[in-house]
Amino acid sequence: MEPPQCRAGANRGRRLRLLLRHLKPTAVSTSAQIYADSPPAKFCYTLDRGVLSSEQRLFYEKNGFLLIKKLVSDEDLDRIRKEFERICKKEVSISGLIVMRDVSLVKSEYIAEETSVSKIQDFMEDEELFRYCRLPQILKYVEGFTGPNIMAMHTMLINKPPDTGKMTSRHPLHQDLHYFPFRPANLIVCAWTAMEHVDRNNGCLVVLPGTHTGPLKQHDYPAWEGGINKMYHGIQDYDPSLPRVHLVMEKGDTVFFHPLLIHGSGTNRTEGFRKAISCHYASSDCDYIDVRGTSQENIENEVKQIVANRYEGITVAFKDVWRFKGRLVQGERIKL
Numbered sequence: 001m002e003p004p005q006c007r008a009g010a011n012r013g014r015r016l017r018l019l020l021r022h023l024k025p026t027a028v029s030t031s032a033q034i035y036a037d038s039p040p041a042k043f044c045y046t047l048d049r050g051v052l053s054s055e056q057r058l059f060y061e062k063n064g065f066l067l068i069k070k071l072v073s074d075e076d077l078d079r080i081r082k083e084f085e086r087i088c089k090k091e092v093s094i095s096g097l098i099v100m101r102d103v104s105l106v107k108s109e110y111i112a113e114e115t116s117v118s119k120i121q122d123f124m125e126d127e128e129l130f131r132y133c134r135l136p137q138i139l140k141y142v143e144g145f146t147g148p149n150i151m152a153m154h155t156m157l158i159n160k161p162p163d164t165g166k167m168t169s170r171h172p173l174h175q176d177l178h179y180f181p182f183r184p185a186n187l188i189v190c191a192w193t194a195m196e197h198v199d200r201n202n203g204c205l206v207v208l209p210g211t212h213t214g215p216l217k218q219h220d221y222p223a224w225e226g227g228i229n230k231m232y233h234g235i236q237d238y239d240p241s242l243p244r245v246h247l248v249m250e251k252g253d254t255v256f257f258h259p260l261l262i263h264g265s266g267t268n269r270t271e272g273f274r275k276a277i278s279c280h281y282a283s284s285d286c287d288y289i290d291v292r293g294t295s296q297e298n299i300e301n302e303v304k305q306i307v308a309n310r311y312e313g314i315t316v317a318f319k320d321v322w323r324f325k326g327r328l329v330q331g332e333r334i335k336l
């Protein structure tokens with residue numbers, strides 16, 4: 001269970017009411033009605049760093065995500081795409097990088113490398129890709145969630161392939177916190193940038209707004225007939241009546257979301273590879289936790305097994321995998 005991590009002080013409610021006065025008249029009257037018969041709400045999920053507007057903070061507090069249009073330039077994304085192609089063609093080899101192929105293709109032969117890569121992970125040693133994690137306009141927003149000392153903990157470029165008919169291009173509904181042995185959750189945020197137009201046809205992100213206020217749920221492999229990608233754990237018992245929102249995004253649009261927000265992505269029914277780049281950031285003041293005896297034990301065991309297979313005979317603690325992956329991108333490295 002993940003208790004709410006409100007770090008708000010006693011006068012936060014007063015500050016919120018002051019902020020609300022600056023909002024649109026309609027918003028004020030609605031909020032005034034709410035405050036008339038309930039105690040003042042606190043900001044739990046955003047920080048007062050002067051970087052998020054009142055509207056942006058209220059939206060994230062309520063929904064668990066915030067979409068910013070055109071945050072990353074075409075030029076930056078074109079550089080990222082070029083570097084990704086060089087990696088696929090094996091023109092560069094990057095230390096620590098994980099190249100993943102879709103589960104429907106792993107046993108097949110004679111597949112051109114460029115069209116079989118479904119995701120690369122852990123590109124922290126590739127400066128051309130890692131530039132994304134350092135972009136000042138992204139870090140400016142991240143600071144509103146993590147505070148000034150920022151670690152890039154997990155990096156991915158997702159190249160969602162055209163579905164082969166087995167529906168394996170889907171990503172089941174999940175919470176990213178399932179993978180993370182550090183807390184508090186409210187000082188972690190994901191930035192996810194569309195590298196091209198994404199909508200329901202090519203398998204855009206799907207979010208269940210407001211679910212970041214709930215606990216971390218049990219995650220397991222879904223029993224999908226056509227197979228499921230390695231480590232794509234999903235939540236089996238979520239409330240199917242909750243509204244789902246498909247995030248239609250243009251190239252460069254960036255969504256910031258909370259690690260407890262339930263999300264996934266659908267089937268890619270197009271011929272193209274749907275590309276997005278993402279980084280999970282955390283405050284360097286977070287603490288590692290022991291996940292033994294919790295719902296996260298299954299992912300801990302799986303990660304340790306993969307490390308043992310990859311680096312023969314080596315056993316590492318789950319938190320050491322993350323200590324090794326994490327890179328400071330702003331401020332000072334404190335605990336992570």
Ligand SMILES: CCCCCCCCCC(=O)SCCNC(=O)CCNC(=O)[C@H](O)C(C)(C)COP(=O)(O)OP(=O)(O)OC[C@H]1O[C@@H](n2cnc3c(N)ncnc32)[C@H](O)[C@@H]1OP(=O)(O)O
Pocket residue numbers: 098099100101102103106107121154176179228229230231232233303306321
């Ligand atoms: C550090 C923890 C990760 C943090 C995630 C953060 C939150 C984000 C949420 C997610 O994105 S969840 C999904 C995250 N997915 C991963 O982290 C998986 C990353 N991929 C890998 O580690 C490798 O691609 C993998 C171990 C799956 C395969 O490695 P290799 O390509 O070096 O190995 P190889 O080709 O020799 O295959 C080894 C075995 O893996 C199997 N395999 C390969 N790709 C697979 C695939 N896509 N799905 C299922 N199994 C797969 C392959 O069939 C084979 O099985 P067998 O040993 O039984 O023959």
Ligand SMILES: Nc1ncnc2c1ncn2[C@@H]1O[C@H](COP(=O)(O)OP(=O)(O)OP(=O)(O)O)[C@@H](O)[C@H]1O
Pocket residue numbers: 170171172173200206240246264265266267
């Ligand atoms: N009712 C559900 N039960 C279990 N998983 C679901 C359910 N609805 C959606 N999902 C999962 O959530 C993710 C996104 O769903 P979405 O509906 O966008 O994808 P899709 O079903 O592939 O596409 P579409 O609905 O556009 O045909 C997918 O991984 C899907 O498997």
Ligand SMILES: O=C(O)CCC(=O)C(=O)O
Pocket residue numbers: 156158160171176205263264265276
């Ligand atoms: O399909 C995507 O890009 C989202 C994947 C995702 O949620 C994840 O890897 O954690």
Ligand SMILES: [Fe+2]
Pocket residue numbers: 174175176263
């Ligand atoms: Fe995710």
Ligand SMILES: [Mg+2]
Pocket residue numbers: 266
């Ligand atoms: Mg569907």
